[in-house]
Amino acid sequence: MPLMNFSDKRRASILPPTTHTPMAIPSDRVPQNVPGRLYVDSSCIDCDLCRETAPSLFARFDEGGYSYVHHQPTTPEEIALAQEAIEGCPVEAIGNDGDDKDAA
Ligand code: SF4
Numbered sequence: 001m002p003l004m005n006f007s008d009k010r011r012a013s014i015l016p017p018t019t020h021t022p023m024a025i026p027s028d029r030v031p032q033n034v035p036g037r038l039y040v041d042s043s044c045i046d047c048d049l050c051r052e053t054a055p056s057l058f059a060r061f062d063e064g065g066y067s068y069v070h071h072q073p074t075t076p077e078e079i080a081l082a083q084e085a086i087e088g089c090p091v092e093a094i095g096n097d098g099d100d101k102d103a104a
Contacts, residue, residue: 024095032061036072037097038082044093053088054081067093 028041038057040050044066050058051067057078059070073082086094 023092026095026097029095030061030064030066030068032064032068032070034069034072036069038069038072039095039097040067040069041093041095042066043091044089045091047090049088049090050085050094053085054078057082058085 024039024041024043026039026041028043029039030042030044033039040058046060046065046067048060048067051060054073057069057071057073058067060066061068071078073079082094082096086096
């Protein structure tokens with residue numbers, strides 16, 4: 001199967017739910033997340049990328065073996081890090097209920 005280019009990925013993101021890559025699901029948030037718009041859902045595979053990218057925002061729940069949001073981003077720098085983590089998560093387990101202009 002050939003690799004998808006960026007346009008293919010964008011196209012895939014608007015396909016019906018049965019065929020597109022899953023997005024974070026708000027109702028599936030892990031319970032350790034602090035309240036707020038940024039969250040991790042239960043599809044986290046504990047790859048560590050978000051914790052490496054934004055340790056001020058994400059932590060590991062050792063008993064469960066997954067990440068959660070321990071601090072909601074408030075500064076422009078934290079918001080940028082949150083967005084970077086969202087985009088980098090390999091299984092799209094990080095969600096943002098807010099709109100883009102005040103992201104994360
Ligand atoms: S980047 Fe995604 S899969 Fe990896 S630890 Fe963070 S939430 Fe989990």
